[in-house]
Amino acid sequence: MLLTILLPTALFVFLTANLIRAVRFLRTPVPLRWELYPIPKGPSERQRYGGSYFENSEWWAQAERSDRHSKLIVVAKEVLALISLRKNFPQLWACSLLLHWGLYLYIGGLAFVGASLAWRPSQLYAAAIFVFWISSIAGLLGSATLLLFRVLGSRLRSFTTRASVFNLFLLGSIFGSGLATLAIVPVSMSTIVATFQRLSTFPVLSAHLILVALFLTYFPFTHMTHAYMKFFSWHGVRWNDSPAAWNPDASAATKINLQRPVSWAAPHIHDEHTRTTWSDLVNSPAQSDTKRA
Amino acid sequence: MLKPSDIASETGTLGELHSDRLISLPPPYDDISSLPRRRQPAAGVDTSLDGFSALGLHRPKTVEEEERLITAFLSGIDKLLSADNNWAFLRQLQLSLEYCARCQTCVDHCPIYIGSGKQEVYRPTFRSEVFRRLVSEHSNFGGRILARLRGDHIALNATTLCRLLESAYRCTLCRRCTQACPMAIDNALLAREIRKVFSMELGMAPQELHENGSMLQLRTGSSTGMKARAIHNNIEFLDDEIREQFGLNIKTPWDREGADVLLIHNAGEILAWPENPMAFAIILEAAGISWTMSSELAGYDSVNYGVWYDDAQFARVAVRQGEAARKLKVKKIVIGECGHGHKASMVIADRILTGDLNIPRESALVLLRDILRSGRLRLDPSRNDFPVTLHDPCNMVRMMGIVEPQREILRAICPQFREMTPHGVENYCCGGGSGFAIMSGHNFEDWRFMVAGRMKLKQILDAFSDCPSPAVHKYICAPCSNCKGQIRDLFRYYGVWEKSGILYGGLAELIANAIVDLKQPFVQWQFH
Numbered sequence: 007m008l009l010t011i012l013l014p015t016a017l018f019v020f021l022t023a024n025l026i027r028a029v030r031f032l033r034t035p036v037p038l039r040w041e042l043y044p045i046p047k048g049p050s051e052r053q054r055y056g057g058s059y060f061e062n063s064e065w066w067a068q069a070e071r072s073d074r075h076s077k078l079i080v081v082a083k084e085v086l087a088l089i090s091l092r093k094n095f096p097q098l099w100a101c102s103l104l105l106h107w108g109l110y111l112y113i114g115g116l117a118f119v120g121a122s123l124a125w126r127p128s129q130l131y132a133a134a135i136f137v138f139w140i141s142s143i144a145g146l147l148g149s150a151t152l153l154l155f156r157v158l159g160s161r162l163r164s165f166t167t168r169a170s171v172f173n174l175f176l177l178g179s180i181f182g183s184g185l186a187t188l189a190i191v192p193v194s195m196s197t198i199v200a201t202f203q204r205l206s207t208f209p210v211l212s213a214h215l216i217l218v219a220l221f222l223t224y225f226p227f228t229h230m231t232h233a234y235m236k237f238f239s240w241h242g243v244r245w246n247d248s249p250a251a252w253n254p255d256a257s258a259a260t261k262i263n264l265q266r267p268v269s270w271a272a273p274h275i276h277d278e279h280t281r282t283t284w285s286d287l288v289n290s291p292a293q294s295d296t297k298r299a
Numbered sequence: 300m301l302k303p304s305d306i307a308s309e310t311g312t313l314g315e316l317h318s319d320r321l322i323s324l325p326p327p328y329d330d331i332s333s334l335p336r337r338r339q340p341a342a343g344v345d346t347s348l349d350g351f352s353a354l355g356l357h358r359p360k361t362v363e364e365e366e367r368l369i370t371a372f373l374s375g376i377d378k379l380l381s382a383d384n385n386w387a388f389l390r391q392l393q394l395s396l397e398y399c400a401r402c403q404t405c406v407d408h409c410p411i412y413i414g415s416g417k418q419e420v421y422r423p424t425f426r427s428e429v430f431r432r433l434v435s436e437h438s439n440f441g442g443r444i445l446a447r448l449r450g451d452h453i454a455l456n457a458t459t460l461c462r463l464l465e466s467a468y469r470c471t472l473c474r475r476c477t478q479a480c481p482m483a484i485d486n487a488l489l490a491r492e493i494r495k496v497f498s499m500e501l502g503m504a505p506q507e508l509h510e511n512g513s514m515l516q517l518r519t520g521s522s523t524g525m526k527a528r529a530i531h532n533n534i535e536f537l538d539d540e541i542r543e544q545f546g547l548n549i550k551t552p553w554d555r556e557g558a559d560v561l562l563i564h565n566a567g568e569i570l571a572w573p574e575n576p577m578a579f580a581i582i583l584e585a586a587g588i589s590w591t592m593s594s595e596l597a598g599y600d601s602v603n604y605g606v607w608y609d610d611a612q613f614a615r616v617a618v619r620q621g622e623a624a625r626k627l628k629v630k631k632i633v634i635g636e637c638g639h640g641h642k643a644s645m646v647i648a649d650r651i652l653t654g655d656l657n658i659p660r661e662s663a664l665v666l667l668r669d670i671l672r673s674g675r676l677r678l679d680p681s682r683n684d685f686p687v688t689l690h691d692p693c694n695m696v697r698m699m700g701i702v703e704p705q706r707e708i709l710r711a712i713c714p715q716f717r718e719m720t721p722h723g724v725e726n727y728c729c730g731g732g733s734g735f736a737i738m739s740g741h742n743f744e745d746w747r748f749m750v751a752g753r754m755k756l757k758q759i760l761d762a763f764s765d766c767p768s769p770a771v772h773k774y775i776c777a778p779c780s781n782c783k784g785q786i787r788d789l790f791r792y793y794g795v796w797e798k799s800g801i802l803y804g805g806l807a808e809l810i811a812n813a814i815v816d817l818k819q820p821f822v823q824w825q826f827h
Binding site for chain 1: 301302303318346371375378382383384386387388389390391393394395396397399400401402403404405406407408416419421448449450451458474477478479480481482483484485499500501502509510514535553555611612614615618624643646648649650651652657659661662677697698699701702704723724756763815
């Protein structure tokens with residue numbers, strides 16, 4: 007019975023907390039621009055060297071469309087092949103790739119299970135079991151080797167936190183218990199149902215499912231949410247080169263932001279009698295300052 | 300191995316610089332023992348980070364002073380995380396604080412870390428991780444308990460804060476590390492946010508950037524201190540020089556309403572490298588461009604030091620520059636050879652300059668490229684027949700994607716142009732970025748030359764490895780005032796002109812040098 011409550015609750019926490027995190031982030035004010043090149047822009051000559059529309063004569067006269075297709079290709083390469091890591095830290099790349107593919111395949115295995123429940127051909131279920139085998143082996147190898155890198159590698163050791171070790175240990179435990187389940191338990195829908203009814207029926211499978219529930223509950227409160235927040239750091243910041251000339255919404259948002267109150271306390275900013283908003287501050291002369299270092 | 304929590308350690312220097320570990324340079328620069336240490340900081344100045352001081356900080360003398368410092372810092376952190384006080388960068392900040400995987404992929408991309416021989420105190424993630432842990436511990440609900448549980452606790456004391464602030468001035472904000480990050484986590488942004496907390500809440504920033512920089516600019520119109528009358532006189536003198544040296548009768552136009560182009564130089568050029576504004580005047584007049592300069596407050600100086608340390612100062616200067624252009628009803632502003640002036644005006648201020656303040660802004664490199672393409676100049680590339688390489692100012696290239704116009708020019712007018720490695724958006728910072736080029740107080744200069752600029756010097760020397768003799772005159776083109784300032788100082792420190800015959804200068808100078816109508820070559824092979 008425990009699993010009947012635990013897993014749906016964990017799933018609910020997972021979905022709700024991640025949603026809250028993403029919405030909270032999106033509700034932060036529209037920021038100023040802070041892009042970084044290269045920005046994917048199709049198969050143009052400019053893309054080869056990382057150029058931008060600023061290279062055009064009177065660039066403001068002709069709006070350049072955002073190239074979602076090229077950005078999607080880069081994101082796909084990043085997600086599926088971890089290209090940044092491969093290029094910049096190749097020693098870590100294989101380990102991380104194994105872990106990531108372990109996770110992707112685990113989700114893929116669940117999709118096969120779902121499909122087999124819906125359509126019931128036995129091949130789908132067999133495919134799910136096969137994918138779980140590959141996922142567990144890759145994930146276990148990935149988390150174990152990453153753990154070794156974290157704990158022993160000179161480049162990472164002094165910056166490894168207990169949380170990083172715990173995360174890898176948790177993931178390794180999930181994949182390890184998954185592997186043990188596949189090896190020991192004759193996995194079928196009936197064994198899963200039996201485990202949900204009584205934990206002691208198949209202790210290894212029970213342990214695996216409890217660990218999965220723990221992970222789902224824990225995940226939204228960790229930096230592992232980079233899995234989707236990366237979208238905002240790449241698309242929203244690094245690749246966001248949309249100028250005010252072509253993006254009146256951003257200018258309108260900034261006008262509102264300039265009406266926000268400001269309370270920084272340094273003498274060149276703070277003047278409690280005359281200035282209350284950023285707009286007032288920007289248009290005011292700077293006060294002379296005596297607190298400088 | 301240095302751990303982030305070590306920053307609070309009260310004993311000695313956190314990471315004393317070991318000169319013998321610095322990245323090696325080719326002969327005759329390979330004798331590290333000859334590197335001079337020229338200055339000692341004044342007594343009482345805190346050098347506990349690495350033996351150097353950028354800000355001349357003094358430790359609090361009493362427990363009460365230390366508590367006030369800590370309280371103000373925590374108040375600043377609260378404001379940094381608030382939408383009202385930090386709407387401009389809150390999103391970027393949250394992403395970089397919360398989603399770093401601590402994979403250290405970025406570290407080998409930092410020219411300072413690599414140039415230092417990978418000395419741990421310069422690891423670009425060090426200050427980021429310290430800041431991240433402090434914010435998490437002191438701003439999040441249950442942060443203190445979680446920090447202890449996670450082993451992330453860092454003692455918050457005066458030592459931590461002095462070292463953290465100094466450390467924020469060991470990053471040139473070049474953002475090369477961010478290019479390498481799989482999550483697009485931005486160590487440079489975090490360094491800038493640390494600088495902001497201290498400047499905007501505690502009133503602590505390098506004197507060169509604040510009192511002698513943005514404050515001076517807001518008072519007088521220029522960070523050089525030149526008022527409108529002084530700059531008129533200086534430019535008039537340069538017009539006379541053009542007439543005497545090159546036989547051209549040019550009168551720089553001032554405050555010409557309705558001109559096509561408002562040219563805003565980094566005013567430092569006029570004092571330190573007058574040949575650059577002279578070259579611009581010659582080129583624009585020869586090309587028949589309708590242009591003007593402005594006498595308005597901040598309208599004759601493209602610098603905006605706030606971009607490096609303080610949002611309020613940044614926005615004030617940006618708006619005044621926009622107002623100067625609006626008054627003249629010009630069609631566009633062209634930013635001269637000033638990297639941070641480009642980024643400040645064209646990128647970061649873009650959304651602040653609302654309504655009719657948002658006058659189109661263009662890079663001088665693009666205008667120069669267009670002039671060259673138009674064929675309006677009579678040029679002879681053989682006048683530039685000497686080895687030339689190109690430095691890519693981070694603000695123009697990595698942060699704006701202006702990569703090719705300057706190369707198109709150099710390929711057209713410099714027969715011996717060669718790239719340095721790496722180049723373009725992956726080039727290394729000059730080591731003078733984020734204000735370092737104008738920061739020389741205490742003993743910071745020594746660090747700037749020994750560590751920050753070392754990778755750039757190696758790149759330049761490598762680019763000319765086929766002609767190392769000082770008898771062969773060579774030219775490093777750096778189309779940015781701050782980069783030129785850093786390269787000038789770096790070359791003086793290492794004796795590069797004497798040992799290798801490499802001169803530094805801008806892009807416009809090379810174009811002017813190729814103009815056939817000048818009665819003598821524009822580039823003078825004299826180091827200054």
